[in-house]
Amino acid sequence: MDYTIKIGGEAGQGLQTIGGILAKVFVKHGFFLFSHQEYMSRIRGGHNFYQLRFSDSPIMCSKAEVDILVALNLETIELHKAKLSRYGMVVYDSKVTKKRFHSEEFLDVPFKEIALREGGTPLMENTVATGAVLGMLGMDMRSYEETLKEVFKKKGDEIVSKNLSAAKAGYEYAVTNCLKCRFTVPRREPPSRMILINGNEAIGLGALFSGCRFYSAYPMTPSTGIMNYIASRAAEYGIVVEQAEDEISAINMALGASFAGVRAMTGSSGGGFALMVEGLSLGAITETPIVIAEVQRPGPATGLPTRTEQADLLFVLYTGHGEFPRVVFVPGTPEQAFYLTNKAFNLAEKYQIPAILLSDQYLADSQWTMMPFDTERLKYKDYRLRGKRLKNVDIYKRHLFTDNGVSPLAVPGDSEHLVVTDSDEHDEEGHMIEDAETRAKMVNKRIFKKLALIREEISPPTVYGDKTPETVLICWGSTYGVVKEVVDELSAEQSIAMMHFSEVYPFPDTAANDYLQILKKAKRTICIENNATGQFAYLLKAETGFIPSDKINRYDGRPFVLEELLEAVKSRTAQEVT
């Protein structure tokens, strides 16, 4: 069982309410869920959609085919009808679309009328529509009612009960009228209690668990969700969240907080990150730990501000004047986002470097069901020298030359030791210098000594599928889910595997785990990227010399969906390799 529900309409029509509630309901019923959203850069009007897929086996991407299209306006029908599955249905309100459809895949439900009748206001149409969907699916109402109660509790009993009647009426209307509905949703005992989480929340949660105490940022879609999440927990867990006047200030504030002695983070999308580049370089030379989330959207410049793309990879890898180490992680799932955020905080502090989490709108706004994260797998170690331990030190030098290049990171004010650092090249004490010898030693310390150690911390790519694959699908970041499902689909017919990179800088070493062998032995290696120029393929070549035999790129601001990528891969694997 694997159904896709797409809710389409204008911005401001409440797609997120319907989508959000349905997602919860399906998960409560024990299903796996994946949802993704596509929306325009406007607050009202236009055309947005929210797409949910639920199934009794694990899923991790969106499909093109739609089983139930919830059309809140006429445009939705026009745009998406063609993607209806074999038994797919459209549910709509002909009073709203001002057009009636007579073919049998259409179910006309008077959303507004029912809402007015049962709830006293046409605004409850979303509750009616949600009820209708559940009716069409033939699911029971229990979880939905529960969810409505939770959601509207704050608004008082009357609102709750009105919503319940509206929901019920929508449900019953559908059950009664949708004679063509052939959906069969099994009753299911939840295999276990799963969490529902999107990429932004996963990063935010990862930050909480890593002891992040300061987050400064300037709002920028699609990264704002991270700030919202952390701000909503700030009071509970003792975090200061400050909206900066611009991104330059955001990163400099975070560096200030980190210098002062707490773990600090900032986040933005590509355009805002562009303004942080000088600060990145500052973090590097002052050896001040910092974590930066860069949630990509299509560029250049403002580009498509609410869409998705993976086109900032080389940018985050090489940007910044001068030479310095950094780590760059590109999570593919909320789970990876969670653990990699933790790893980013740890490495940033352990090596006193910038750590970048590169996500994108698709991952940021997509909800996944996952097993609850295992907090035992998290690391938390305070690498700073503070309190008594600091007081007991005889001589303190912020940038002391040590064997491994890592100097003690003291908390200013915790002792009489002074903590001095400088954006100019400096000596061990942190004071500016100009001599050639100290300069060279500092470069050796910052780059060569530390980088060698950092490299050892980096994990190899995830390989999934056939052990000796003929075809390898190479990917990174948010394409994880769709590529993995493609491998699942094709594994019966052919020898295929996915190689997914989530830690890309320093590039995973091949000494400990020679993943290149898999690529070299494969007949066909296809690099799949949500960008135009194939940035990861370029990186792979630069770092390992390996050149994938083929590429699949999408760069229209939309994510890969299952059937399309499946087709693209099939057409490649059908070809003979020359």
Add this chain to the structure above:
Amino acid sequence: MDYTIKIGGEAGQGLQTIGGILAKVFVKHGFFLFSHQEYMSRIRGGHNFYQLRFSDSPIMCSKAEVDILVALNLETIELHKAKLSRYGMVVYDSKVTKKRFHSEEFLDVPFKEIALREGGTPLMENTVATGAVLGMLGMDMRSYEETLKEVFKKKGDEIVSKNLSAAKAGYEYAVTNCLKCRFTVPRREPPSRMILINGNEAIGLGALFSGCRFYSAYPMTPSTGIMNYIASRAAEYGIVVEQAEDEISAINMALGASFAGVRAMTGSSGGGFALMVEGLSLGAITETPIVIAEVQRPGPATGLPTRTEQADLLFVLYTGHGEFPRVVFVPGTPEQAFYLTNKAFNLAEKYQIPAILLSDQYLADSQWTMMPFDTERLKYKDYRLRGKRLKNVDIYKRHLFTDNGVSPLAVPGDSEHLVVTDSDEHDEEGHMIEDAETRAKMVNKRIFKKLALIREEISPPTVYGDKTPETVLICWGSTYGVVKEVVDELSAEQSIAMMHFSEVYPFPDTAANDYLQILKKAKRTICIENNATGQFAYLLKAETGFIPSDKINRYDGRPFVLEELLEAVKSRTAQEVT
């Protein structure tokens, strides 16, 4: 004949006056000259030097060995005495150093005393010192007198004549007292009238000749010289130069001016360029031509603000969110800087892209003698649609889809046609869009169509030396001169050549000129870079798959000098290649 004169002292002691005048004098005498400067980030005090090398055959780098050390203070003697050549001399004023040196390589000239006596002020000590140097060299005074007259003309006859007597007295003092001076400087008829120019001036001059009409920048060493040069000519050639409040403003102003219809440029060093990254991306999506000079200094962050390094290569190549074409030139000489600036302006306008000139402090502040530039080799074509030609157009669309991806670039206000552009993804008219189809077409236009054409414009590297070299010294940018001299020195003994890249992005194609063959056939390929991590070697691998067999890197903020690089190369070529 090949002499090096090093003038050392504190900031503010007038090193640049002595150095600048001596340079002119030597060139007037018909010699080739190369000078370079190293200075601290302070205005008074500390230790700076100005080093001149002159010869009767072409030279293009500095040597470590010094023939005359002009010591304006004691520290200079302490720091540089060890580098004195076999017959090298130190000239100094023991009243200033408060220490007398008795060994025979020291010539004690009472600079201040003579200055006071002849000029009436100890401030003329520099004039005395310069005279003394010429006396030590046994050169005639004609050109020096001529230069003094030119320099002090504005200050009136009395100052001129006092300087002349001070100069003469210094000269004669040296002639009389420097019995150990063994310098022989031939009398020489100038082979032709050569120009004397540094890297910053060459870029500024190139901008003038390319019709640059607007330059906005924020001061930043070592790029400020470009702004100073252009500002000094602004009134004469109709250029608006505006000092912006920050670098973000600088690039946005330049984009505004370019949009309005003139050729525009901005410049900075790495840290300032970091702040322009978002603007770079804006230039790209709006297809607004822009030329940016990035004059490197050692980073990260403030780093060593007055020193030199080549560590921003990967930064300028890949920075900016989203994907877009750019050209990146890395001139190796003032001559290349001049012509490449012209090419940058032309390509920027022809393809409506950002063009970046990547220079560095060493090139910026080094003076070279060169044959006067051949202005016939320059291109100037106005690629904009303006005036009558624009008026005659029926329909105008700023981002029209064309076969080659290049849309007509109209001047707003020149006709009733409207010129509309947007940092959001847009349609042909320049209005914002969100649909997938237009987006993909715009990416194809901007990247794939244009990049293919731009690639054809890029020249292959310069190869110099043996035609079938055993050893190839690979280099880029400002190391041109020193590497070329190394090849000259070693050519007698071994089969060696230089391969110098000055146009690095798009990376030179190997189809038309298969320069890789030279590398592949060589026994030994050494990539020489003024940075720590070997960025060009990385780029070469990423672009061509070729991996140099060896590297020589310097990253202490100082440039390569001849003997040191010679040694380093020799030690490499002496080794067997395994």
Add this chain to the structure above:
Amino acid sequence: MTELDEYRGRKPAWCPGCGNFAILKTLKETLGEIQLRPHQLTIVSGIGQAGKLPHYLRCNTFNGLHGRALPVATGIRLVNPEMVVIAVTGDGDCYGEGGNHLIHAIRRNVNISLFVHNNQIYGLTKGQASPTSVESLTTKTQPFGVLSEPLNPIALAIALDCSFVARGYAGDTEYLKYLMKEAVLHKGFALLDILQPCITFNKINTYQWYSERIYRLEEGYNPSDRINAFQIALQWGDKIPTGIIYKRDKPTMEEKIPVLTEGPLVRQPFRMDKIVREIENLIP
């Protein structure tokens, strides 16, 4: 009205009822009344709801980056002082991200009219506090309410001796038209801060809230008295003044740049032959 047809652009993507509609309409009427043809005008805008305005109008347009409209506008004017340039920005755009450019644009006194659609909120990014938000506002990113004091753009501009400082209100379009006209016709940098209700995210500063407080400066108000203007600028709360609060005539930067006396740079011919002597000059 043909004037309005001439300026008709794309269909606005604003929320129905947004204060921006009134501003757009008023701007079109203003342009019609001062008979400025679309091609004689360039609107430079930033990113935000306000920044979309030029797409909904016919004119030369540079819709640039968030916060960076003023430098682009400056670049245009400095090479083409015949072009009328209006910068359209949001309050976050202009007073937040772009604050530094505002300060220095005022100091330059380039002849640009700056219209700030001040809805006291970040509209396009869904309702965070802007620099002008009131302290009682709570949002997802300001869960404890706004902790900074609201910025007073009028006082700021007067402190910088801005040559034209006015406040308008989207709910009083007649007066707004007058202010727009004066701003565009004023020679020098003109700041027009326009209070603009955002009906979706700003539930505090609503049409009603503004209407109860807004008043027009009385006839005969003397905008040239800087101290008095500063005093008026500090009024906010029960009474909010609209009108030309401060005004001072002085030379623009364009007028001070010697090379522009020979006409706009965009039309000055490039004479490479003249420059050749620069090479000669490099021979010592």
Add this chain to the structure above:
Amino acid sequence: MTELDEYRGRKPAWCPGCGNFAILKTLKETLGEIQLRPHQLTIVSGIGQAGKLPHYLRCNTFNGLHGRALPVATGIRLVNPEMVVIAVTGDGDCYGEGGNHLIHAIRRNVNISLFVHNNQIYGLTKGQASPTSVESLTTKTQPFGVLSEPLNPIALAIALDCSFVARGYAGDTEYLKYLMKEAVLHKGFALLDILQPCITFNKINTYQWYSERIYRLEEGYNPSDRINAFQIALQWGDKIPTGIIYKRDKPTMEEKIPVLTEGPLVRQPFRMDKIVREIENLIP
């Protein structure tokens, strides 16, 4: 004085005779008199001659980027309100590159003392005009003289209702010490603009030029009257006032942030065990 020894840092790289020496010495004396130990203080500075100051002193130091001292200082204070934080900047640094941060730092009213070494020039980069340069100044980058009007930081700060606004002069160190003391002891954001002769590049605003014009505000001057303060702020030319020009007590941002009521964040323990419930909450 042992106080001064305690604060002795590296040897300054300033030009002999530079106004910065007097400022440095006065700062050391101030710290000695208010008995602030080096480790209780962090100086955050930008890039420029002024920005080098903390190296010439003993204290915790973050010498950051050109223009960006204030955000770093803000970050420090927001996680450790027990640390005394002084930001030391140049006029280019603070009013040019960093102008936006100044505006918003004033709005936040974080308890930072900002000392601007205002030499009306870019010193370290060899003499370009700064935002406070007078219009008659010509430089290599301003060959026709400065074409923008000088920025008046005092008026700007008053317009933003900055909680402490003062002007000092490097040539009147006794009064400067008093102003520094008041600024550091003031609770809230304090701007102290210090006129500082640059003997190398600024040949207009010399010691003599300043000395002829500088006067101290009279005893009994009332710094709480904003309008009057604004009027005083506009004085420049024949007479240049120094002193605490405007002052207003109000809560700092640190005081308004709920989580800081439990003490500085740098010393609040991290309790991962408490957070575990967040995972539970994600189960629908």
